Amino acid sequence: MKKIINDPNEVVHDMTEGMIAAHSDELKQISGTTVIAKVNAPISGKVGVISGGGSGHEPAHAGYVGNGMLDAAVAGEVFTSPAPDQVLEAIKAADGGAGVFLVIKNYTGDVLNFEMAAELAEAEGIKVEKVVVNDDVAVDDPSSRRGIAGTIFVHKVAGAKAEQGGSLEEVKAAADKAVNNMRSMGMAMTPCIVPAAGSPSFQLGENEMEIGIGIHGESGIERKEITAADDIAQELTDRVLNDFDFTGEAAVMINGLGSTPEMELYIVNKKVQSILAEKGITVYKTFVGEYLTSLEMTGCSVTLLKLDDELKTLLDARAQTPAFHS
Amino acid sequence: MKKIINDPNEVVHDMTEGMIAAHSDELKQISGTTVIAKVNAPISGKVGVISGGGSGHEPAHAGYVGNGMLDAAVAGEVFTSPAPDQVLEAIKAADGGAGVFLVIKNYTGDVLNFEMAAELAEAEGIKVEKVVVNDDVAVDDPSSRRGIAGTIFVHKVAGAKAEQGGSLEEVKAAADKAVNNMRSMGMAMTPCIVPAAGSPSFQLGENEMEIGIGIHGESGIERKEITAADDIAQELTDRVLNDFDFTGEAAVMINGLGSTPEMELYIVNKKVQSILAEKGITVYKTFVGEYLTSLEMTGCSVTLLKLDDELKTLLDARAQTPAFHS
Numbered sequence: 001m002k003k004i005i006n007d008p009n010e011v012v013h014d015m016t017e018g019m020i021a022a023h024s025d026e027l028k029q030i031s032g033t034t035v036i037a038k039v040n041a042p043i044s045g046k047v048g049v050i051s052g053g054g055s056g057h058e059p060a061h062a063g064y065v066g067n068g069m070l071d072a073a074v075a076g077e078v079f080t081s082p083a084p085d086q087v088l089e090a091i092k093a094a095d096g097g098a099g100v101f102l103v104i105k106n107y108t109g110d111v112l113n114f115e116m117a118a119e120l121a122e123a124e125g126i127k128v129e130k131v132v133v134n135d136d137v138a139v140d141d142p143s144s145r146r147g148i149a150g151t152i153f154v155h156k157v158a159g160a161k162a163e164q165g166g167s168l169e170e171v172k173a174a175a176d177k178a179v180n181n182m183r184s185m186g187m188a189m190t191p192c193i194v195p196a197a198g199s200p201s202f203q204l205g206e207n208e209m210e211i212g213i214g215i216h217g218e219s220g221i222e223r224k225e226i227t228a229a230d231d232i233a234q235e236l237t238d239r240v241l242n243d244f245d246f247t248g249e250a251a252v253m254i255n256g257l258g259s260t261p262e263m264e265l266y267i268v269n270k271k272v273q274s275i276l277a278e279k280g281i282t283v284y285k286t287f288v289g290e291y292l293t294s295l296e297m298t299g300c301s302v303t304l305l306k307l308d309d310e311l312k313t314l315l316d317a318r319a320q321t322p323a324f325h326s
Numbered sequence: 327m328k329k330i331i332n333d334p335n336e337v338v339h340d341m342t343e344g345m346i347a348a349h350s351d352e353l354k355q356i357s358g359t360t361v362i363a364k365v366n367a368p369i370s371g372k373v374g375v376i377s378g379g380g381s382g383h384e385p386a387h388a389g390y391v392g393n394g395m396l397d398a399a400v401a402g403e404v405f406t407s408p409a410p411d412q413v414l415e416a417i418k419a420a421d422g423g424a425g426v427f428l429v430i431k432n433y434t435g436d437v438l439n440f441e442m443a444a445e446l447a448e449a450e451g452i453k454v455e456k457v458v459v460n461d462d463v464a465v466d467d468p469s470s471r472r473g474i475a476g477t478i479f480v481h482k483v484a485g486a487k488a489e490q491g492g493s494l495e496e497v498k499a500a501a502d503k504a505v506n507n508m509r510s511m512g513m514a515m516t517p518c519i520v521p522a523a524g525s526p527s528f529q530l531g532e533n534e535m536e537i538g539i540g541i542h543g544e545s546g547i548e549r550k551e552i553t554a555a556d557d558i559a560q561e562l563t564d565r566v567l568n569d570f571d572f573t574g575e576a577a578v579m580i581n582g583l584g585s586t587p588e589m590e591l592y593i594v595n596k597k598v599q600s601i602l603a604e605k606g607i608t609v610y611k612t613f614v615g616e617y618l619t620s621l622e623m624t625g626c627s628v629t630l631l632k633l634d635d636e637l638k639t640l641l642d643a644r645a646q647t648p649a650f651h652s
Contacts (some may be wrong), residue, residue: 004555018597022599267337268344269345297329
C-alpha cells in the first residue's frame, strides 16, 4: 500500500489536525469531535448549513466550510458514516438560532445517522431541515440514487441562500430545487485503497473501465474496454441528458476522483461542452477539478445543474473556503 | 495505459481547448499558439508576467493566469519545453508597453528557449527581465537545482508586484527575493506515464519510494523503503531547513504530485507544522494541494518561503485565477 500515512487507523485524526493547522484563520475543530466549523460559527440569526459523511472524499466536506458555503462539516472514518452524536455536534456548532440545514448524500448510513442526529437536535430545541442529494443516474431507481459530485453544488446553493439571510424554509427550497435540477454520471479506471483495509475493494483489468461506478466502488452499469475520452464523455453526458430535460442554461462540473490528471478532466470538458452546444444547452459556468474524490481512484464524473435566475445568483454569490472560491 | 485521452499526440491541444471552454470569461488562447492569456491582456502600462514550460504539470501554468498572477502562460508538449517562437507569442500577448517579466523553471530547455525568446522580443523593442526558479534542494549544486512547486510562489509575488504598478525592475527585485528565500524538497512513490510514450519512464518497487526525485522523474537522492508520513515529512523538511536560515516568518506549501490524496497532504502538513513550531519558525500562511503536478505521479513536496513585510503583502494581495484565489 503506497500511502503517505502514519497509523492507518489514525488517518482522519491526523488529517483533521493537519487541516486545522493549515487553515486556522478560517476553520476550527470542535474539541473532542471530528467536526470542523467556521472559525466564527455559529453566526447568530443565520441559518447554519452543514454536511458530512465518510472521509476519503476530500476536499469534501470540510474544504467547503467557510463564508457562503458550510458552517460545519462532520467526518466519519474513511468511507464510513459519522455517528449520530458527531452529526449532532456539527448541528450544534452551526446553530445560530435560525435553524440548521443538513446536506446529506443518499447512502443508507448517512441518511440514518443524520436523521437520528436531527431528531436529537430537535429534542434540544434546534429547528432542523434537510435535503438528500441523489444525483447519480447510474442507479435507475431515483430513491436509491447515490449522492456524488453534485453535492458540492448543493453546498453552494444552500450556503449562499443562508448567507443572504434566507430562512430555513427558503434554504431548503433552494437546495431542493438544486437537487431536483441536477444529474451526475461517473466512471473509474482504477480502484482506491482504504488505509485500514490495505487492499483495494475491487479490481479492474488492465484495459478495463467501469461506467457508473460509485465513489466507494459500488458496482456500476457496465465494465468494458477503455475507449477514447470523447466516447467516455459522450456516454456520461448522454446518460445525464436522457434523465432530465436540461433545455436552457446549466452549470457543468467535471469532477476528478483523485488520480486523474487535470489535463484529462479538461479533455473530457472539451467534448462535454461540444455535446451541450449541439443540444442547444447554454453553459453558464463550468467547474473542472477535484471536488469530491475517492482517495486515489482514477476516473471522473460529469454533473449538470439546470439553472434559473435564483440558482445563478446563488452560484455566483461570494464564497470563500479552502476548496471553493467565487 | 489507463488514461482518459483521445490521440496521445493531441493531449495538449485537447486540454487547451477544454480549458478555454471552461474559463472563457477569464482566459483566451492566442490563435495558432499554445499560449493562454488573460482575456483582457495585454494591459496597457502594466508589466506583463508570463511563465510556462512543458505540459503535464497542471494546474501549472495556465491555471495561474488571471488578475494578480500571470498575464500569459505558454505550454510545450508533455514534459517538453515550449519552442522559442511560442514563448515569444506569450511575451507579445503580455506586453502592455511596460516590459514583460519571465518566470522560468531551471531546466536546460526552458532556460534556453525562454532566453532565446527574450532576445527576439528585445529585438522587437519589448523590454524583458527574468528570474530562474531553482528551489529544489535535492540537487546540491545551486546552479543545477530544478524549479519545482515553489514556482507558484514566484508567480504570486511577481504577479502581485506587477498588479500594484511595480516597474519591471521592481517586479524582478521581488521575484529575485522570493527565489533567494525559498527552498523545496520532494519525494515520489509511483511514476507517471507520458501519453505519447505509453509507459513509465522509471519504476519503483512495491514498497519503495524515492526521496528528492524530480517532477519529470529525474533521479533523486535515495531510494528506500516507504516510511511513515511523519518520517517522510521530517526528511523533506530537514533538507529544506538545512539549506537556508528560515528563522522568522515563512509561507509553507505542501504540494501533491498528482495522485496523492489531499488526506495524505494534510497528514504531511501536520508534521511539517510541528517541526517548524519546534524550530521557532512562525508560519504565516499554508498552502496544501496540487499546485504543480507530474501527471498522475504519487508523491509530494515541501516548500518554505521566508517572508518579510513586502513578501507578505504580495502573498496576501488579491489574485483570481482558475487555480489560485487570495
